[in-house]
Amino acid sequence: MNAPSERIQNMSTSATLAMAAKARELRNEGKDIIGLSLGEPDFNIPDFIKEAAKQAVDDNYRAYTPVDGYADLKQAISNKFQRDNHLTYTTHQIVVSTGAKQSLFNVAMVVLNPGDEVILPAPYWVSYSDIVKLAEGIPVEVPTSIATDFKMTPEQLEAAITPKTKMLWFSSPCNPSGSVYSKEELEGLAEVLKKYPEIIVVSDEIYEHINFKGGHNSIAGIDGMYDRTVTVNGVSKAFAMTGWRIGYIGAPAWIAKGCTKLQGQVTSGANAIAQRSVIAALEAPASKIQYMIDEFHQRRDLVLQLLGDIAGFKVNVPEGAFYVFPDISSFFGKELRGVTINNASDFALYLLEHASVATVTGEAFGSPNCIRISYAASEPELKEAIARIKAVV
Ligand code: PMP
Numbered sequence: 001m002n003a004p005s006e007r008i009q010n011m012s013t014s015a016t017l018a019m020a021a022k023a024r025e026l027r028n029e030g031k032d033i034i035g036l037s038l039g040e041p042d043f044n045i046p047d048f049i050k051e052a053a054k055q056a057v058d059d060n061y062r063a064y065t066p067v068d069g070y071a072d073l074k075q076a077i078s079n080k081f082q083r084d085n086h087l088t089y090t091t092h093q094i095v096v097s098t099g100a101k102q103s104l105f106n107v108a109m110v111v112l113n114p115g116d117e118v119i120l121p122a123p124y125w126v127s128y129s130d131i132v133k134l135a136e137g138i139p140v141e142v143p144t145s146i147a148t149d150f151k152m153t154p155e156q157l158e159a160a161i162t163p164k165t166k167m168l169w170f171s172s173p174c175n176p177s178g179s180v181y182s183k184e185e186l187e188g189l190a191e192v193l194k195k196y197p198e199i200i201v202v203s204d205e206i207y208e209h210i211n212f213k214g215g216h217n218s219i220a221g222i223d224g225m226y227d228r229t230v231t232v233n234g235v236s237k238a239f240a241m242t243g244w245r246i247g248y249i250g251a252p253a254w255i256a257k258g259c260t261k262l263q264g265q266v267t268s269g270a271n272a273i274a275q276r277s278v279i280a281a282l283e284a285p286a287s288k289i290q291y292m293i294d295e296f297h298q299r300r301d302l303v304l305q306l307l308g309d310i311a312g313f314k315v316n317v318p319e320g321a322f323y324v325f326p327d328i329s330s331f332f333g334k335e336l337r338g339v340t341i342n343n344a345s346d347f348a349l350y351l352l353e354h355a356s357v358a359t360v361t362g363e364a365f366g367s368p369n370c371i372r373i374s375y376a377a378s379e380p381e382l383k384e385a386i387a388r389i390k391a392v393v
């Protein structure tokens, strides 16, 4: 009777948001929890973006916006793609949405028919598999491990392709592993895809700027890929604008048109004030946000150094984003303080209960040997959190 639809019942709750909510709840009960579960920059939005938003309020941007975004914002996005990624997208190929999460959802709904398979190199970002399932697609996980720096090889891609494969989805820099695909690695994947022209690629580049190696590569820029790639991006991470909810795509025109049609029935378009402020964000030179990237870089080095001291943690060296994704499978089957650790979820729960540190189980990302630690937290918090973890393992 009072039950939600099967669709909702079959959906998992976002593990990242659930862990963040749990940490918040424990904190409200008075517990001293250090939250390293949520991937959310801990900086304020840069002043020049705030000023643009204030100006937009005063300029009475109050009405419904065009469903696919203000024309001048789409032009700014087009310029950004050209400037940063050497990708030429006309404004007809761009759709602005309520966060990159909605952009991804739109694309799944527009491209997938029931039963279509979507290749997800694992670890993948939590929401991919549930978004695919909501669109009645079938997620096909391709497991990778720390041995290949959590990247899918061309051989693995080829082996996962079936006549039902409709899409390949991945993020680079990757949430949760922080791995960054080089141009050569993307060319290797593109070489395989050449043989399967019906497969659409979703390239989630939301961590583009948080790259410590420099040199972001978009798969849409590789020979033969442009007409079949959707490039997803947004302002949540680079500009610390998570709550303002703006994401966007550059895509083949038929996909962009479908996304706009869908959005027209579901949201009517993204928030007007936030859209105006994003023009300022995207027109700014990269130097304006470099201080945040430098800070993430320093924290990454600190976290790697501290985690490297903990026996049983096998740690990758992430080149981007703000996560480390240690393999903690050496604890499986062991007992810690009377608690048996059978899997990564047990381990994450153990850290929450015994060290008061919130992380996220790798199971949510399709990698059951790992946990995700977000280092979008201050240095003192990171030091304290890792000292606590060390003390209980
Ligand atoms: N893709 C990845 C890989 C992410 O980590 C996130 C962060 N939540 C998103 C998409 C969605 O970002 P947004 O806040 O723009 O919805």
Ligand code: GLU
Pocket: 014, 016, 017, 037, 038, 039, 040, 101, 126, 127, 175
């Ligand atoms: N991308 C972030 C994360 O992975 C934000 C949470 C979310 O949107 O699920 O933690």
